[in-house]
Amino acid sequence: MTTLRTPGPTVGVVGGGQLGRMLAEAAAPLGVEVIVLDPTPDCPAALVARDQLVADFDDEDAIRDLASRADVLTFEIELADQTALDRVSEDTGTPVHPKPKTLETIHDKLVQKRELEGAGVPVPPFREVDDADDVRAAIDDYGGPVMLKARTGGYDGRGNVPVESKAEAEKALESVAGPAMVEAFVDFEREISVIAVKGDDEIAAFPIGENVHEEEILRETVVPAGSSDAVAERARDVAADVLEVMEGRGVYGIELFETRDGEVLLNEIAPRPHNSGHWTIEGAHSSQFEQHVRAVLGWPLGSTDLRAPTVSKNLLADVEEPREAALSDLDHILETPGANLHWYGKREARPLRKMGHVTVTARENESTDDLLEAARDLEEAVTFRS
Amino acid sequence: MTTLRTPGPTVGVVGGGQLGRMLAEAAAPLGVEVIVLDPTPDCPAALVARDQLVADFDDEDAIRDLASRADVLTFEIELADQTALDRVSEDTGTPVHPKPKTLETIHDKLVQKRELEGAGVPVPPFREVDDADDVRAAIDDYGGPVMLKARTGGYDGRGNVPVESKAEAEKALESVAGPAMVEAFVDFEREISVIAVKGDDEIAAFPIGENVHEEEILRETVVPAGSSDAVAERARDVAADVLEVMEGRGVYGIELFETRDGEVLLNEIAPRPHNSGHWTIEGAHSSQFEQHVRAVLGWPLGSTDLRAPTVSKNLLADVEEPREAALSDLDHILETPGANLHWYGKREARPLRKMGHVTVTARENESTDDLLEAARDLEEAVTFRS
Numbered sequence: 001m002t003t004l005r006t007p008g009p010t011v012g013v014v015g016g017g018q019l020g021r022m023l024a025e026a027a028a029p030l031g032v033e034v035i036v037l038d039p040t041p042d043c044p045a046a047l048v049a050r051d052q053l054v055a056d057f058d059d060e061d062a063i064r065d066l067a068s069r070a071d072v073l074t075f076e077i078e079l080a081d082q083t084a085l086d087r088v089s090e091d092t093g094t095p096v097h098p099k100p101k102t103l104e105t106i107h108d109k110l111v112q113k114r115e116l117e118g119a120g121v122p123v124p125p126f127r128e129v130d131d132a133d134d135v136r137a138a139i140d141d142y143g144g145p146v147m148l149k150a151r152t153g154g155y156d157g158r159g160n161v162p163v164e165s166k167a168e169a170e171k172a173l174e175s176v177a178g179p180a181m182v183e184a185f186v187d188f189e190r191e192i193s194v195i196a197v198k199g200d201d202e203i204a205a206f207p208i209g210e211n212v213h214e215e216e217i218l219r220e221t222v223v224p225a226g227s228s229d230a231v232a233e234r235a236r237d238v239a240a241d242v243l244e245v246m247e248g249r250g251v252y253g254i255e256l257f258e259t260r261d262g263e264v265l266l267n268e269i270a271p272r273p274h275n276s277g278h279w280t281i282e283g284a285h286s287s288q289f290e291q292h293v294r295a296v297l298g299w300p301l302g303s304t305d306l307r308a309p310t311v312s313k314n315l316l317a318d319v320e321e322p323r324e325a326a327l328s329d330l331d332h333i334l335e336t337p338g339a340n341l342h343w344y345g346k347r348e349a350r351p352l353r354k355m356g357h358v359t360v361t362a363r364e365n366e367s368t369d370d371l372l373e374a375a376r377d378l379e380e381a382v383t384f385r386s
Numbered sequence: 387m388t389t390l391r392t393p394g395p396t397v398g399v400v401g402g403g404q405l406g407r408m409l410a411e412a413a414a415p416l417g418v419e420v421i422v423l424d425p426t427p428d429c430p431a432a433l434v435a436r437d438q439l440v441a442d443f444d445d446e447d448a449i450r451d452l453a454s455r456a457d458v459l460t461f462e463i464e465l466a467d468q469t470a471l472d473r474v475s476e477d478t479g480t481p482v483h484p485k486p487k488t489l490e491t492i493h494d495k496l497v498q499k500r501e502l503e504g505a506g507v508p509v510p511p512f513r514e515v516d517d518a519d520d521v522r523a524a525i526d527d528y529g530g531p532v533m534l535k536a537r538t539g540g541y542d543g544r545g546n547v548p549v550e551s552k553a554e555a556e557k558a559l560e561s562v563a564g565p566a567m568v569e570a571f572v573d574f575e576r577e578i579s580v581i582a583v584k585g586d587d588e589i590a591a592f593p594i595g596e597n598v599h600e601e602e603i604l605r606e607t608v609v610p611a612g613s614s615d616a617v618a619e620r621a622r623d624v625a626a627d628v629l630e631v632m633e634g635r636g637v638y639g640i641e642l643f644e645t646r647d648g649e650v651l652l653n654e655i656a657p658r659p660h661n662s663g664h665w666t667i668e669g670a671h672s673s674q675f676e677q678h679v680r681a682v683l684g685w686p687l688g689s690t691d692l693r694a695p696t697v698s699k700n701l702l703a704d705v706e707e708p709r710e711a712a713l714s715d716l717d718h719i720l721e722t723p724g725a726n727l728h729w730y731g732k733r734e735a736r737p738l739r740k741m742g743h744v745t746v747t748a749r750e751n752e753s754t755d756d757l758l759e760a761a762r763d764l765e766e767a768v769t770f771r772s
Contacts, residue, residue: 002716006733007433025414028407028434031729031742047393048414048434285724285749294720303723305749307693330388334680337689338671343417347392356417363671363691 002299008032009297010050012070012094014057014085015077018344018354019273019289020045022281023076026289032297037066044345060084067094074098074250074296076272078107097296098198098271099248106271110151110181116266119245121238123266124257129180135169142184148172151179160216186265188257192225194239195277196252197291199301203243204291206284206304208235211255211276217352220375221276221312222368223283227258234264242269251292253277275314275354282340282361283310308362313375315356317349317384325349325384327356332381338363339378349384388685394418395683396436398456398480400443400471401463404730404740405659405675406431408667409462412675418683423452430731446470453480460484460636460682462658464493483682484584484657485634492657496537496567502652505631507624509652510643515566521555528570534558537565546602572651574643578611580625581663582638583677585687589629590677592670592690594621597641597662603738606761607662607698608754609669613644620650628655637678639663661700661740668726668747669696694748699761701742703735703770711735711770713742718767724749725764735770 008031013020016038024034025048033050036043039057046052051069055062058081067073067088073096075085082100089096106112110128117123125142129135138146150159161172162185173180191213196205210225211218225232239254246252246269253274255267277288286294286302294301315327325346333341343356360375394417399406402424410420411434419436422429425443432438437455441448444467453459453474459482461471468486475482492498496514503509511528515521524532536545548571549558559566577599582591596611597604611618625640632638632655639660641653663674672680672688680687701713711732719727729742746761 001714002720003712003714004716004729005710005712006729006731008729008731021414025411028411029726029728031727031731033433047419047436050433285747286726300717300720302720303749305723307747324391326389326391328387328389330390331686334388334686334688337691340415340672341417342415343390343392343394345392345394345417361671361693363689 004031006031009071010035010069011293011296012066012073013037013045014063014066014073014075014080016040016043016045016049016052017076018044019076021048021344022278022289022342023273023292024048026287027293030290030293032293035066035069037062047345057081058084060088063088064092067092070094072097072296074292075103078103078270082107097249098246098252102247102271106269108151109149109268112269113181116242116245119241121241121245121266122264124186125184126181129173129182132169132173135163135173135182136166138182138184139163139166139169145185147183147185148176149181149183150176151181153178186257187260189260190226190258191267192227192235192256192258193221193274193276194235194254194256195274195280195288196239196243196254197295197301197304198243198246198249198252199295200249200298202301203240204301204304205236205239206277206280206288207306208232209276209279215352217316218275219314220372221279222372223279223306223310224368228262231258231262231264238264238266242266246271249295249298251277251288251295278342278357279310279312279359281342282359283307309366309368309371310359310361311368311371311375312357312359313379314354315358315379315382317351317353317355319349319351319384322348322350323384325355327382327384328386329382333358333378336360336374336378339374355384390417392417395457396421396455397679397682398452398459399423399431400449400452400459400461400466402426402429402431402435402438403462404430405462407434407730408664408675408728409659409678410434412673413679416676416679418679421452421455423448433731443467444470446474449474450478453478456480458483458682460678461489464489464656468493483635484632488633488657492655494537495535495654496565498655499567502628502631505627507627507631507652508650510572511570512567515559515568518555518559521549521559521568522552524568524570525549525552525555531571533569533571534562535567535569536562537567539564572643573646575646576612576644577653578613578621578642578644579607579660579662580621580640580642581660581666581674582625582629582640583681583687583690584629584632584635584638585681586635586684588687589626590687590690591622591625592663592666592674593692594618595662595665601738603702604661605700606758607665608758609665609692609696610754614648617644617648617650624650624652628652632657635681635684637663637674637681664728664743665696665698665745667728668745669693695752695754695757696745696747697754697757697761698743698745699765700740701744701765701768703737703739703741705735705737705770708734708736711741713768713770714772715768719744719764722746722760722764725760741770
């Protein structure tokens with residue numbers, strides 16, 4: 001049985017961006033303290049966390065320091081160094097969740113897809129790419145355009161290049177530096193995601209969200225998704241299969257394609273709270289961040305039930321050049337009933353950088369279309385440009 | 387129109403207890419920074435706040451330091467020194483909300499009652515007390531038991547003494563050191579409260595809550611209250627009248643008696659977020675703490691609409707002697723869908739000290755009776771004694 005003291009247990013987090021910040025926001029009411037490790041002084045999470053260690057994500061001495069002050073280590077970025085985490089954990093006895101091995105698996109998209117396919121998770125056709133011939137062969141085999149992906153280091157669509165025809169193969173490959181893979185381009189009905197949680201001896205999943213990407217960056221998540229009940233159930237089954245492969249406790253963001261014939265295919269996995277789960281802060285009984293805190297500590301998971309239909313919309317910097325962050329004309333967001341603002345505390349606005357998000361929660365019988373329209377209006381009312 | 391930067395505006399708070407902590411928790415998503423002033427090193431709010439100044443509440447130099455780092459000053463304890471606040475505000479130009487004058491009015495219960503009565507707010511019969519004769523005269527005049535109250539310094543019922551008969555007057559007066567007042571004992575149907583907000587040029591109020599006190603300490607708040615619509619409307623009208631008297635922006639906790647014939651009488655006012663408003667964190671669209679942050683900054687107020695029927699229950703230390711705080715057997719709270727734990731981060735458990743609270747929010751068609759039963763079960767399952 002869980003006992004809570006003061007100070008409460010401490011979660012050491014590699015990375016102190018907005019995910020670390022929202023993790024610390026969720027941890028505080030539970031009496032759980034958060035220390036983050038991040039190279040940017042006064043990183044977004046620093047305001048809310050107990051402390052920040054200013055160091056690179058792969059600084060093993062700093063990770064060791066973090067481990068010595070924490071009951072458990074976790075990470076909020078895929079850039080975390082799995083080898084260093086593994087070694088520190090072994091030396092200090094401080095566990096890491098999810099397991100560094102899982103981070104390693106996910107880190108390489110080819111390894112990830114192979115492992116998941118081997119476990120029976122439905123994935124789009126894919127293959128390793130050594131040269132342009134492999135890309136052209138994939139176009140022939142899959143019968144259409146393909147997506148060329150850097151195996152490592154991709155994020156928010158960086159490192160993903162659509163290849164429409166064999167003539168483009170050479171050039172596309174040049175634009176993806178380093179090892180690559182290629183995947184059949186999925187002509188999807190919609191993109192959906194499942195935020196799933198692996199606890200000590202239980203798993204849980206939030207209702208599926210429907211995601212809208214533009215320029216490969218997430219713009220909106222709508223919950224409930226427009227999928228049929230059968231598709232939603234299939235998605236949660238796939239998520240459960242994915243969790244079987246993942247080692248270690250925590251929240252996993254599982255992005256899926258719903259195909260035009262109602263199949264569900266795995267797109268990508270994030271071994272951490274995910275942008276498409278931010279809606280859970282207001283929309284569910286306990287947020288993805290609270291669930292992650294509970295899970296990594298080995299506490300019982302909370303309820304993932306929907307409280308009300310909810311839409312989240314990212315506030316991306318609408319600037320042409322980097323400049324000091326200043327979001328103006330906030331009043332519309334502040335005055336709208338059911339709207340909640342989340343500011344990430346980044347000092348610099350860069351083109352399309354995620355600076356915050358706004359959530360709109362149904363108050364009466366509003367449809368998700370109503371919520372989406374409201375969220376879009378709110379986002380249009382603000383600017384980083386003035 | 388409001389603009390948000392990084393760092394955001396800073397609210398300086400005199401007091402760093404649980405109210406300051408929940409204020410900082412609510413401020414963070416809005417990008418608002420909180421600095422608290424509190425004499426206890428590593429006070430409850432310190433974990434979440436940007437910084438803590440360790441100093442006494444009436445340390446004018448420290449308040450000046452706080453003012454120099456803040457865009458606005460506020461307080462979370464009535465012990466704040468209104469003279470010092472006034473002087474610092476005048477010298478530094480940093481505004482204080484609510485106004486120190488209001489703090490002063492509220493600080494002396496006799497002055498408070500006189501001012502409110504003068505403004506047409508319904509109050510129980512009361513009078514100043516110089517000696518035991520005044521108490522006996524009140525018993526005669528009001529025709530029954532009275533409540534003897536210390537004019538200043540009372541909190542959580544400390545300084546309130548019921549006087550059943552004239553024979554008790556002398557002794558009761560001895561137990562209340564310093565200036566006193568006496569009030570007719572109200573034979574109430576229920577105790578209710580309105581959490582009201584005074585903004586820049588708007589006011590707002592949350593749905594009324596029904597409060598259960600034992601040993602003059604709040605135990606539970608149930609929302610919606612069992613009052614009729616007419617009584618609820620009357621309570622909100624009284625709250626609006628009270629706000630007219632209060633000077634300065636912010637949240638006010640307004641405790642009322644609902645009499646057996648459906649009248650509403652003012653009991654007490656707190657010029658700050660109030661224990662009976664903790665339910666708003668999960669139960670309303672924006673919490674009393676978020677509203678206080680918005681109000682003191684002069685931002686638009688948020689929606690005070692109910693999201694779902696909600697009960698909050700205090701977790702008081704069930705100890706006989708002070709001891710290190712350790713709340714055991716938490717799993718029942720953590721596992722219950724719709725239950726949310728709030729831990730205040732106090733190091734020492736003292737008899738009946740407020741250590742945290744738990745909120746239970748309706749998930750489907752649960753009645754407030756169901757919620758209250760659930761909350762009581764949860765509170766009974768935990769202990770500070772093991």
